[in-house]
Amino acid sequence: MIALAGVTKDYGGVHAVKDLSLELPDQTVLGLIGPNGAGKTTVLNLMTGLATPTSGTIALDERRIDHLKPHAIAALGIARTYQTSRLFPQMSALENVVVGMHLHADDSLLGQLTGWPPTLARAQRLRTQARELLGELGLSERADALARNLAPGEQRRVEIARAIAMQPRALLLDEPAAGLNPVETDRLRAEILKLARERNISVLLIEHDMSFVMAACERIAVLNFGEKIAEGTPDQVRADPRVIEAYLGVEGVA
Amino acid sequence: MLAQQLVNGLFIGSVYALFALGYTLIFGVLDILNLAHASIFMLGAFTTLVLVLKGVPLLLAILGGALAGGLLGVLLDRVAFWPLRRRQAGPLAPLISSIAVGMIYVGTANGIFGPDVRHFPFDVVRTPTYTIGPVTFTLAQLTIFIASLALMAGLQLLLRRTRLGAAIRAVAENPRAAQLVGIDLESVYAQTFFIASALGAVAGILFALTFNAVSSVMGSAVELKGLAVIVLGGMGSIPGSLLGGLLIGLSEDLSVAYLSSGYRDAIVFAILFLMLIIRPTGLLGKRGLRTA
Amino acid sequence: MHALTAFYSAHSALINQIGVNALLALSIWVTLACGQLSLGNMGFMAITAYASVLLVLRAHWPFFPAVLAGTGLAAIAGLLLGWPVLRLRGVFLAIATIGFGEIVRIFAVNLSVTGGAEGIAGIPQLASTPIIYSSLALAVFLLWRLTRSRAGRAFAAIAQDEVAAAGLGIDPAAYKLAAFAIGAAIAGYAGALSAFSSFFISPTDYSFGRVVDMLASAVVGGIGSVGGPVLGSILLTLLPETLRFLQNYRDVINGLILLFVIVFLPQGLWSLVDRRRAS
């Protein structure tokens, strides 16, 4: 579905990403791992329009998206979360999710300005849907809390709910399990996989927690210094000597 | 004529630069646009005037004005910014509270000194006029120019070479990190306000001495120009405020000389506007205070 | 009843000023709601005021078409200003827009069609109190509805995190431009009402201090909701009138009250009315 071909991104002469080719097929969970500073987040930024490739192409179903603005890429169905929460802090969890429905919200401006009852009913329906979505992520009770008052783990899940609310085809997750303990991590992994399966969403995730990555991903790509050094199934990657050397360390994965 | 216009521009530009220095320092350290700076500019001048009229020698009176300006800056921080800092208010609240303190300062000057323009006794400020070739200037103008450069160099040294300077730069970059190494945040803020405001007061004093006029509204002459200077030079950059000040001064004088005096300020603001569009970080911005 | 009519006839100008100032504070508030500190609104005031006054006086247009044409002009100016400054944030945006406002004023001083510094006198009193207050009521209602609409949600999202908003498919540039144009139109419209209720306009009416008043009204009233700017305008328009006896010290008290509200009422005066926001 999404294909990066020969993508390079320079920042002041330094290659953050170098000649990277990567594919995220339909209905796949793909892991992207690598040491800090390997360019993983840059890849996500390139795919969502926050950065523009120095060379190479990024395509969604053969359509070039590498020079589109972020909002236009989002409109094509690519959603993401961020390493540190980017919830709207002054809104409630529910309102955050309702904003996530922006592209599909059907309450017209004129109807809202005039208070036209069918429009108000549609707006109410959006809120109901948002509440249900939060419920699926176990956040029913926190729906009306201001986002900035949520615990970090809750913020992470609201962010995922907000991304899902976009009805995306692809979901890019930047370290969803960072700061979570193993139990929380397991639960989050289950929730993500369930949502993705039910809604036919492909997932690309960056993660340091190897147990998470190994359990969640069908395929894993490994970056080092902006270059892809390996790609394959979890078992292939785990055994790859280059990956062990650059990333996992001699002791391997616990 | 060009030579004379260039000299005029450099003189007035150095005052703008000195005024803008305090603006830029406070912005660099606290991310606050301190709109009360112009009122400290004015009160510094009034303090010096009062001291001179009481018979204090001029140099001492200037020092007194600078000291008063610095203390007013510390007071400003305490009443207008400190409470907002404590509750982590957004960027809008300090903007308004600095306007409020500016009103209080100007209102106080108005109440005490009335709306009239005051001036120094002529025997205090009468300075010889020099003519070199096609260029005429006064000793006061020359002094202002040199003093501005010296003060800017001094501030630069302070930031680069002293312990306080390192603390100011650290706080400017990340207050929490500075706290973690044991820097007393509030003390650094207070000292920053003192230095910035004392510089603003000195700018006001030199301005008043050159034009021999002190009035409660004198700050409005430099308020918006100061903004133009720091944007042009680069917010938070000390060499930037010098460069910006001189360029604004020159552009004013040259637009009067060769374009139209009626559109002088429009040209200044057009330059400002274009600068923001083309390069929002200013000529020497980005490097900013942190790398001074 | 008689007391009320007498009160009105003695203070109708002041009552009109409050209405106009409330509209002006709302014009600043709209852009703030989209996360932009735009301080060029005195420029939009000037554009609509001069345009509509000239249309009425020179081209003999009727009042409303003239004002609407002028308002449209301000909205277009808002778009033209908004586009290049889109990527500026915070104080940089504020400074750029101040520059715009000053440039408009300087042109008003230097052009002959505006009467230069001598201004334009003899403007008919066409903006009555009912016109001003029904305009204000309509503006408050529409803006209140706007905040609850899809566009309003987008405004709030952009104000709180522009990158995240764009990631959800919200086009920040389009909404910011819209906010600019709405703000410019409201400021312009209020400028026209002001001109047609005060006999005379000159460039002095559109100086930097004017926009500082608007901003102070909006923030003192509270920018969390549409009622705040209205409340702030009432207070800050009345303050100088009630403090006149202080003469030269008036600004001291003015400033102290402003400071008091900012320091002790973080959400503005509106939080006294709307207790839910009081925390």
Add this chain to the structure above:
Amino acid sequence: MNAIPAGVTLLDVRGLHAGYGRSDVLHGIDVRIEQGRIASIIGANGAGKTTTLLAISGLLPVRAGSIEFSGARIDGRTAHAIVSSGVTQVPEGRLILSQMSVRENLELGAWTRHGRAAVDDDIEAMFARFPILRERAALAAGSLSGGEQQMLAIARGLMARPKLLLLDEPSLGLAPKLVAQIFGIIESLREEGQSILLVEQNARQALAISDYAYVMERGSVVREGPAGEVARDPAVISAYLG
């Protein structure tokens, strides 16, 4: 370096309440650290681990309870005064000063100390311990990689010659290889007699190098004991070690 003999109580936190806004995050925490030992706090996200460290280092006001350090009350002191009294925090997210050079960062670490020569000696010592920092000494700290930045953050913390080092999530966001390296550093610090309070998400590794451990849940300590015992506790294993 340390006047207090090993095993003597260095930090004694009793009944600590702290929080943000209107609600408390901590509901009466008791934590004790002995001289020359490593204590770690583990627990779920949002349990209040970082809040505890912030309260100890004075960045968050203590609402109730007491904090005693080397026999003196330090709760209520300002953050910089607490650094001066010998407690230094290496914060989550590192908070290095990215526009200042690596060397300047280290110098700032010694802010509360006097005596230029001793500081210079210590910088040399840090360079010896972290050779990569010597290579990067003149560079802006922001240009360092994540792992290098974490080393710089620890080195900066050590520059204050703290009696107690508070480490907040030192392995957060680091690749597995670097995580191992960081834990190696912590271990070597203990061998030198450095007292450490460690907050870690990576409970398994944290317990492996600690002497004593606290388990936090929803703002309270629910289990404490020698690290080895805690690591074998079935409840802890199922909740935190997976």
Add this chain to the structure above:
Amino acid sequence: MRSSIRALFAFFVAAFFAFGSLPAIAASGDATVGAVFDISGAAGSYGDGQKNGLQLGEDYVNKNGRVHLSFDIEDAATQKAQAVNLFQTFTTGGKVVAIVGPTLSSEAFATDPIAVSAGMPVLGISNTANGVTALGPCVFRNSLTEAAVVPHALKAVIDRYHVNTAAIIYGNDDAFTKTDYDVAKAALDADHIKIVSTQTFSKGDVDFQAQLTSIKAANPDLLFVGALAVEAGHIVADAHTLGIKSHVVGGNGLNSPQVYSLSGGAADGVVVGAAWAIGAQNPGNIDFVEKYRVRFLKDPDQFAAQAFAAAQIMENVLTAAKSLTPKDVCDSMKSMKPVNTVLGAFSFTSNRDASGDGVVLVVKNGRFIGF
């Protein structure tokens, strides 16, 4: 805390309704005249002199005893909106019979129509812009306009010295100084003097070197300054510093002690066309200047003199009025016979403007004397 905030808010609401009765503080005598001056704000230095002059005039009139008069002097703070509100309060309060002011012409254009529609007479004492008295049948002024005084001053200089070329510097963002330019240009054109440089500045400027350097390069015989006192003082000082040798001429705005106090000896030789001379030898004026110095510890300026003259005019108008109503006061003003004032013998023209040619003064040793 919360309750004190509520109390504060309640105070403002109460204050709003209470200040409807604001003019009640006046009126202990037979007639009250309202006065709206800019005592604070940017034009504060003019309003200050006006307030002083009017207060002195009130004492003078009441001592004469022909009529008992009190002035209710209010500060408009150089805010047009405040001037408007004060006019409305005065015209609807039923307590004042006439209004003196406002300070600035730009305010007059906004305020005088309010008085006109209420039938309230207005006496402007410092409004000099064209068209102010045309606003209504009861709008008067005792201030000689720039059109009346500037041509005389220019003519006097041109007659005495050898003048072929001239330069003009004026404030283009102020109605008064812009009028200066219009009037001076017309007068110079009429005399076939070539204008070699025209420069402008803005209110509040203090640095005029750029403009004056351009003027110096054009080397004019005469330099006309269209400015108010403070800017004029700076212009004269800067011109001196730059070594400009032209004959400096100005209008009413330069008729202020500030011109020489701000420029020191540089002001010597500046020629000023004005409505009033501090050294005029009519007995009333000598007395006025002396009393003013004693009470306010400084020299009066033209603003103060014109305010004092306003009191003298009101004395005669009120004495002659059929009754103390705004309408009869207006009628009395229309039919006023010439009055001796500090400005000399004063009468209104048929257009309700001040009649006369004013005086031409020159600065000598820091004083204004006849040219």
